[in-house]
Amino acid sequence: MELRHLQHFVAVAEDQHFTRAAERLLVSQSGLSASIRALERELQTPLFVRTTRRVTLTEAGRALLGEAVRILAQVRAAHEAVAAVQGVLRGTLALGTEQCIAGVHVAGLLAAFRRRHPDVEVRLRQAGSGELAEEVAAGRLDLAFAYRTQADTDQLRSVSLASEPMTVLCHPSHRLATAVACTPEDLSGETFVDFHPDWGPRRTTDAAFAAAGVRRTVSLEVNDVHSLLDLIDENLGIAVVPRHFRHKREGLTALPLKGTGEAVYETVAMLPPPEATSPAARALMALLDTSEEGV
Template sequence: MELRQLEYFVAVAEEQNFTRAAERVHISQSGVSAQIRQLERELGAELFDRSARTVTLTVAGKAALEHARTALDAAGAIGRSVDAVTGLIRGRLTVGMVVGCTLTPLFEALAAFHEAHPGVEISLLEDGSDRLTEGVRTGAVDLALIGTATAAPDGLHALTIISERLVAAVPPGHPLAKQRRVTLSDLTAHPIVCMPPGTGLRAVFDGACAAQRLQPSIAMQAGAADAIADLAARGLGVAVLSESMAAAHRDRLTARTIDDVGTPALLALIWKSPHNPAVRELLAHSRRAFADFPAMRGQEAAYVSGEGVQGMHFR
């Protein structure tokens, strides 16, 4: 039994798909399948039920999974202990970011980290905030930039990058544009264009509506702020955006802060293990890169140990 076999086993178990697992561990699908078969022969039991499109764990596989994760964590701890003594950082780091992110400070942090620690292989993964959060929890992702409605997702650490109120954005001739004050009730009287479920912005909006027992009419959903703004500008609904998202379209949309929604949409870096030296180093580079970011000037980034924007894009 080899550590790489356990790594492949955990990857298939978490991805529930051999192809995605192979992409994650950077080898061919046939290579993953062969190693899993070898592991099953050594253990004398099948670990996966391959009869359906989605690969699922057998009873034996479920029994083995937590022990496999423990073994991989232990092996990683050995490497980190040696690195702490020698001052070397190496290995692999998976960084997640919300789809379509264009925050240059994040890219600057990655570049600075790569220059300082060329021995670390960096993988960049784009996905929605909910999936990235789950990836951090399972260990598939080391550090992620997500949109969120809470300061720190349950059980994780977080560094808040941006905190902004929700706004309603409409064309200048829209009835809401004539109001100086817009409430959630005013907003939900009109069709809504917003982010899909699973995004930080949508979580804030849905939570506010639920608190007031309002049932908004979601006319359209889009994963990019530019698309939402364009749909609203064409009269297809009231856009629900963050303050900075709406400001990017002030030439054709009038933005009104939703007066009775005080919960902000947050953009945050999240991570699980504070003991990973590569994560600590990347966080240090990130703090420096974001220090002069316009949305953070004049405010201190919040560090939260969790219990439980793009342009800027909160997703």
């Protein structure tokens, strides 16, 4: 099995189209088709279902895709490790992050990284914490800054960045604005503004209310912080968010959320196992003043 066969396979799987994949890879369509056929012959099974408009993965193709992506990421990491030993850090840093993550100023961190390592191409992707964890574990991201969604595994480990309590944000004219603090029971029946279920703040809030036995309904769901704050600013609902969000819109009222036990918003750097961590990811973590032992 040749690496180029795996590269061609992954490109077709991602584009779901031979012509587009061939254009992206800068190879002929006939050459790409021959490469895929060679891989299918070696594995003795079809990898794609081909139609006139698109191609889709077979069950065997889906099984191969995750391993192929992981193998290619490890090969890339090996090339970059050799370059790093030779004193040159180059290649690509694929970084994922949630919006407004606590414990790290992503733009400032990347600016410092770029100054030190100008030959490294930086690719930044924003998504929810659950998806970011999957991308790091699969080798599609070098690391991600996100909410802790799970315990460490053989394919994913976490380095703690920050931990903070959750806060209730509401309009100054809201009935809760004069309270000293709130419990989940106090918020029963309120209209909530929140992020999509994959986001860290939403996961934290859902878990806290479930633990308190209080049912809540998210009526207004957004995918960015400023939209959430705008809706609260118009008194269309309240939100439970990490405490540092209160500084993003000074006109809103912030109340501590009590009665949630150990429910906190913990942000982490998600990384692959030490042996699979790229030199670029190590260098970025070093800029966070995080101990590199085991990184």
